[in-house]
Amino acid sequence: MNTGFDLRMKRSGQEWAAIRDSILVMFAVFCVSVQNAVVTLSEGSQVALSASYPFIAVSVALFVGGIVYFIRHRAIHMQKKLEDSHEFLSTMMDSIPTPIFVKNSKHQWIAGNKAFWRLLGKPPEMMRGKSDYDVFPKEQADIFWEMDEKVLMSQEMSVNVELLRSPEGEDRLISTKKVSIKLENGEPGLVGIIEDITDIRRNQEELKAHRDNLQQMVELQTRDIVAAKEKAEASNQAKSEFLSNMSHELRTPMHAILNYSQLGRKRLGAEGDGTLSKYLHNIEISGNRLLGLLNNLLDLSKLEAGKLTLHLKPGNLHHTLEQSLIELDSLLDEKGLKFEIKNEVLAERAVAVYDHKRMVQVFVNMISNAIKFASEQSTITLQYSMGTITEGEKAGSKALQCSIHNSGVSIPDHELLNIFEKFTQSTATKTGAGGTGLGLSICREILAAQAGVIWAERGVENGARFHFMLPCGQPDDHEQVVTV
Ligand SMILES: Nc1ncnc2c1ncn2[C@@H]1O[C@H](COP(=O)(O)OP(=O)(O)O)[C@@H](O)[C@H]1O
Numbered sequence: 001m002n003t004g005f006d007l008r009m010k011r012s013g014q015e016w017a018a019i020r021d022s023i024l025v026m027f028a029v030f031c032v033s034v035q036n037a038v039v040t041l042s043e044g045s046q047v048a049l050s051a052s053y054p055f056i057a058v059s060v061a062l063f064v065g066g067i068v069y070f071i072r073h074r075a076i077h078m079q080k081k082l083e084d085s086h087e088f089l090s091t092m093m094d095s096i097p098t099p100i101f102v103k104n105s106k107h108q109w110i111a112g113n114k115a116f117w118r119l120l121g122k123p124p125e126m127m128r129g130k131s132d133y134d135v136f137p138k139e140q141a142d143i144f145w146e147m148d149e150k151v152l153m154s155q156e157m158s159v160n161v162e163l164l165r166s167p168e169g170e171d172r173l174i175s176t177k178k179v180s181i182k183l184e185n186g187e188p189g190l191v192g193i194i195e196d197i198t199d200i201r202r203n204q205e206e207l208k209a210h211r212d213n214l215q216q217m218v219e220l221q222t223r224d225i226v227a228a229k230e231k232a233e234a235s236n237q238a239k240s241e242f243l244s245n246m247s248h249e250l251r252t253p254m255h256a257i258l259n260y261s262q263l264g265r266k267r268l269g270a271e272g273d274g275t276l277s278k279y280l281h282n283i284e285i286s287g288n289r290l291l292g293l294l295n296n297l298l299d300l301s302k303l304e305a306g307k308l309t310l311h312l313k314p315g316n317l318h319h320t321l322e323q324s325l326i327e328l329d330s331l332l333d334e335k336g337l338k339f340e341i342k343n344e345v346l347a348e349r350a351v352a353v354y355d356h357k358r359m360v361q362v363f364v365n366m367i368s369n370a371i372k373f374a375s376e377q378s379t380i381t382l383q384y385s386m387g388t389i390t391e392g393e394k395a396g397s398k399a400l401q402c403s404i405h406n407s408g409v410s411i412p413d414h415e416l417l418n419i420f421e422k423f424t425q426s427t428a429t430k431t432g433a434g435g436t437g438l439g440l441s442i443c444r445e446i447l448a449a450q451a452g453v454i455w456a457e458r459g460v461e462n463g464a465r466f467h468f469m470l471p472c473g474q475p476d477d478h479e480q481v482v483t484v
Pocket residue numbers: 365369370371373406409410411419424425426427428429430433434435436437438439440441463464
C-alpha cells in the first residue's frame with residue numbers, strides 16, 4: 001500500500017565518487033583516441049588520417065553509450081532505493097497503533113496508516129482524495145474543516161477533543177493533534193495524530209467518583225467521630241460535675257463527724273471512758289482518711305474540668321515545709337521515724353515562685369507517702385539543692401530542688417513513671433498499703449502549673465527517692481493566677 005510517506009534518501013559520497021571515476025575513465029579513452037588521430041594528421045598522411053576516423057567514431061559511440069548506460073543504471077538503482085524507503089516508511093507507519101493521516105491543502109486525505117483506515121472503517125483506495133464531508137455528518141465535518149484551516153494557515157499545532165462513532169457503532173472520545181507540514185510537491189499539508197482517550201477519560205471519571213465517594217465516607221465517619229467525641233466529652237463533664245458535687249456534699253457531713261468526735265474526746269477528758277475515747281479516736285482517724293480521699297477526688301474533678309486555680313507568689317519554700325510538717329508530726333511519731341532536713345540554709349535564702357496552699361498539699365502527700373512506706377524507726381531525709389529547669393516555658397531557669405528519701409520498699413524501674421498516673425499504684429506496695437493512687441498525679445499537675453517538675457528514683461540501697469523542682473524568682477515578683 002502506498003501511504004505517501006517519504007523518507008528522502010540522499011546519495012552517498014561513495015556513489016558520487018564512482019560516477020565521477022567512471023566518467024574520467026571514459027574521457028581518458030576518448031582523449032587517447034583523439035590524440036592518435038592528431039598525430040596521424042601532423043605527419044600529413046591522407047591514409048593515416050582516414051584510417052583513424054572509425055576508431056574515433058567507435059570511441060565516441062562507446063563513450064556516449066557508456067554514459068547513457070550508466071545514467072540508466074543509476075536511475076533504476078535510485079528508483080529501487082526510493083521504493084525501498086517508501087516500503088519501509090509504510091511498514092513503520094502501519095505498525096503504529098495510533099491512527100495517523102496526511103491531508104493536502106484541499107483538506108483531502110492523501111495518506112494514512114492502517115490504524116487510521118480502520119478507524120474510518122473504509123479501505124484507503126476508497127478514501128484517498130476524499131475529505132471529512134464524505135465520511136462525517138456536516139456539523140462534525142465543519143469543525144474538522146475549520147481546525148484544518150487554522151493549522152494550514154497559522155502553521156501552529158492544534159488539539160481537538162471530539163466524540164466519534166466507530167464503525168462498530170460505538171461512541172469513542174478522541175483527541176486529534178494536527179501539525180502543518182510541507183508535502184513532497186512543495187504544497188502545504190498537515191499530519192494528524194488521533195488518540196483514543198475514551199478509556200483514559202472513563203478511568204479518570206471512575207477515579208473521581210471513587211474520590212468523591214471516599215470523601216463522602218470520610219465526612220460521614222468524621223461526623224460520627226465528632227459526635228462520639230462530643231458525647232464522650234459531655235459524659236466526662238457530667239462525671240466531673242458529679243464527682244465535684246459529691247465530694248462537696250460528702251465533705252460537709254464529714255467535717256461535722258470529725259468535729260463531733262474531737263468534741264466528744266475533749267469532753268471525756270483524760271479520765272473519761274478509755275474504750276469510748278478509743279472509739280472516738282478511731283472515728284477521727286477513719287474520718288480523716290475519708291476526708292483526704294474526698295479532697296483528692298475534688299481536686300481531680302477540678303483538674304479534669306480545668307478549674308484548678310493557683311496563686312503563684314514568691315516565697316520561702318522552707319516555711320511552707322515547716323507548716324506541712326505540723327500535720328505530719330503525729331504520723332512520724334506513730335512509726336518512730338526521724339525526719340532530717342539537709343541544706344536548710346540554702347532553702348531559707350532561695351526564693352521560689354509557688355502557691356503556698358497547694359505546695360503544702362504536695363509536701364503532705366509526698367511525706368505521708370514516705371512515712372507510709374518507710375521501715376519502722378528509720379530516718380526520712382529531705383534535702384534542698386539548686387538545679388535548672390530543662391523543659392517547658394521556663395527551660396533554663398534556675399530552680400530550687402527538693403529531694404525526699406525514705407528507706408523501705410523500692411519501686412521497680414519500669415513503674416517510676418506510671419505511679420504519677422491517676423489511680424496507679426506500684427506493684428511493690430499495692431497489697432495492703434491502702435490509698436487511691438491519686439496523690440502523685442495531683443502533685444504532678446500542681447507542679448506543672450507552677451512550671452516545675454516532679455520525678456521518682458529508686459533509693460541508693462533500698463526505698464524510694466522523690467524529687468521536685470520549682471523555678472526561682474525575685475522577692476518582689478507580682479502574684480500570678482493560673483488555672484489548670
Ligand atoms: N515513698 C514511696 N515509697 C514507695 N512507693 C511509693 C512512695 N511514694 C509513692 N509510692 C508509690 O506510688 C503510688 C502512688 O502514690 P500516690 O499517688 O500518692 O497514691 P496513694 O498514696 O494514694 O497510693 C503508691 O501507691 C506507691 O505504690
